[in-house]
Amino acid sequence: MIPRTLLTRGALAAVLPLALALHAAEPPAPSPGWNVTDHVVCKDVVVQSHRGAGELAEENTLEAFELGWRLGTYPESDVRTTSDGVIVTFHDNTFKRVVRNVTPELENKGVGDVTFSTLSSLEVGAWHGADFVAHRIPRLADVFVAMRGRPERHLYLDIKNVDLRQLAALVNESGVDRQVVLATSKPDTIREWKKLVPESDTLLWMRGGEKGLGKRIQALRQSDFSGITQLQIHIFPLASIQEALEIAGASPRQIEYSADQANPARGPYALPDAFIVGLGKELRARGILFQALPYTSDPSVYARLLDLGVASFATDHPDVTERELRRYYDRKASARPDTAR
Secondary structure, three states: OOOOOOOOHHHHHHHHHHHHHHHOOOOOOOOOOOOHHHOOOHHHOOEEEOOOOHHHOOOOOHHHHHHHHHOOOEEEEEEEEOOOOOEEEOOOOOOOOOEOOOOHHHHOOOHHHOOHHHHOOOOEOHHHOHHHOOEOOOEHHHHHHHHOOOOOOOEEEEEEEOOHHHHHHHHHHHOOOOOEEEEEOOHHHHHHHHHHOOOOEEEEEEOOOHHHHHHHHHHHHHOOOOOOOEEEEEEOEHHHHHHHHHHHOOOOHHHOOOOOOOOHHHOOEOOOHHHHHHHHHHHHHOOOEEEEEEOOOOOOHHHHHHHOOOOEEEEOOHHHHHHHHHHHHHHHHHHOOOOOO
């Protein structure tokens, strides 16, 4: 993922020594009494490829989505609307980071400031390397064309700046209502979406610490988790907390991370193991897919989260995630020959 904001040196200095001390004290994962290998074959585990194919391709382009599908994942797209009303896939508020040789007059402008004709002339992906030049931002309608008649192809739609009714109409007209997953941090948006596209899956993503997320979960109970079919939490490993916070563009305060709250006995993440296990149990009882987004390049994170009851992942490293899933399933199969694979 691309950092949005960076921590101050002072904030990092305050958390780094504690993170290093915690690294050597990782306790065994508590068993939730449930494991995804007993219920889902490996190839059907949902892996969300961030912005298309994570770090493997230029983000939010048709080439990235095609790669994400070839890997067997659900690519994620960020949806915005141009000044002339065309829904496209683009993440940032401005063109500064992604567009190659962007002019000064366009540098601080974004999708909503230009027509689709102007947007389609801009080259994206060159920042990613020489192999990614000459790629353009597509219309979402063109992405749906690549999905039509291919029910195995799915796509997350992360809402940035788009009219829900216009988006719903495009989804329904394209016949991909059962292939898209609306992603947002706002429960009200999910409830509105489900009225417009009732067959669509939805994902509510949540970032925070135990107290903050606990309050949000309690509020969701009041509406019986209305309209939510998937729920994602963000995972910050303590041993690499500096890297994790920088990748996420988060501060220690946002995830309730401090010397007073961190305790090796709670587990290796900013969120305690017990919280992750408990949330997973509740979500499974409600028929909601439990997804985690780990902010780390350490591949060992997947096995532990699976041991804690996580059943799905979002990632910037979809090839690594798929590889680690296969290895995990193989280990489980070796221990229990009748395990589904």
